[in-house]
Amino acid sequence: MKRILYFLSIAFLGLLAACQNDTPSMVSLGLDDTYVVERMKRLNLHPQFTGERYEWRLSYESTATDSIVATTRDYTFVAPQTGTYWLKLNIYDAANPVEHLMQIVVRQEEVAYSPYITRVYEYRPAPGQFVNELPEYNEGDTEETMRQKAEDRLAYNAGSMITLGGYGGYVVVGFDHTIVNRPGEYDFKILGNAFYSSSAQGATGGSSEPGIVMVSVDVNGNGQPDDPWYELAGSEYGKETTVKDYEITYYRPDENKTPEPGTSSSITDATYVRWTDNQGGTGYISKLTFHKQPYYPQWLASETMTFKGTRLADNAIDESGNGSYYVLHAYDWGYADNHPNNSEKSSFKIDWAVDAAGNPVALPGIDFVKIYTGVNQFNGWLGECSTEVAGVTDLHLEER
Structure with a gap:
């Protein structure tokens, strides 16, 4: 009997060892x-x-x-x-x-997708002359009500516009589907209010306020833009004049301080919103006579605002030499509010995505788009360079 139990035990141990060595099947x-x-x-x-x-x-x-x-x-x-x-x-x-x-x-989907933005997830403009106007701030508004106002202006091709303010101000938007990456093709278009001027020196001179574009995939599947972001590397990405890891902090202005007029009659307070950056720079967003409302987002309680990202070189030139005629020149490709909406160069390829180290990233599609003002420049009576956004369109759905 003991001999039988011994052999049964050996057989069982052999079977157990075989199962442990065959993990994938178990x-x-x-x-x-x-x-x-x-x-x-x-x-x-x-x-x-x-x-x-x-x-x-x-x-x-x-x-x-x-x-x-x-x-x-x-x-x-x-x-x-x-x-x-x-x-x-x-x-x-x-x-x-x-x-x-x-x-x-x-x-096939049961309900037809919209080719346009269906959701604004976050709206955080930097100080600027159109802030608290596009969209309009009313006393008592919160981050959520201002987010909803931005969504009302952009979602489903609403035909309106929001401002992102000075450098770093941003908006994060999403869709009711994934925008598919078709390698070699333009995948989506961003609408702004850029235009060329026939009187400017250069074919693409006019009003271009370039915004840097980032994309993300909902890898964790929770429907929120909390996965890694990838910058779309535009024409300026690899140039020495482009600053990576740029950081700027804006300080809430004292609305009751004595204004310091600028050299132009259009500037009512030359030292209105102060800023400092991690490059040793400091300056101001001046207040203009055309926009008398506060420029600092009034729904935020913080005394400072800090933004980080890639900074593009200044693109505005005072072609008059006396501050009366500024021309904002467009960069070649890859930026929002940079070329007119009817230009192919207002379209974007997901193929351009790179990681934080600048390495190309192959994305099958994207679920979220983040746009932020990429230039930190004040242009006299024209005010700060501020990216404006009027919509985002999936080009693969639009063509159907």
């Missing part, structure tokens, strides 16, 4: 065999196993060939058209290599 990979999603909706995939390297391959319908779409552990799938997709994951590992094939059925 533990779920965390991925299904079949998924059904709407087009232009994210599918975030996260395998439970780790490996030495990863390879995701995608093919469409009956296409025999597939292509590598990612080499990271996690992958976000999003498709612009309906049909059946085949996605294969290979986890290369000396101990436990894994191969998993998934069928993804992409169906």
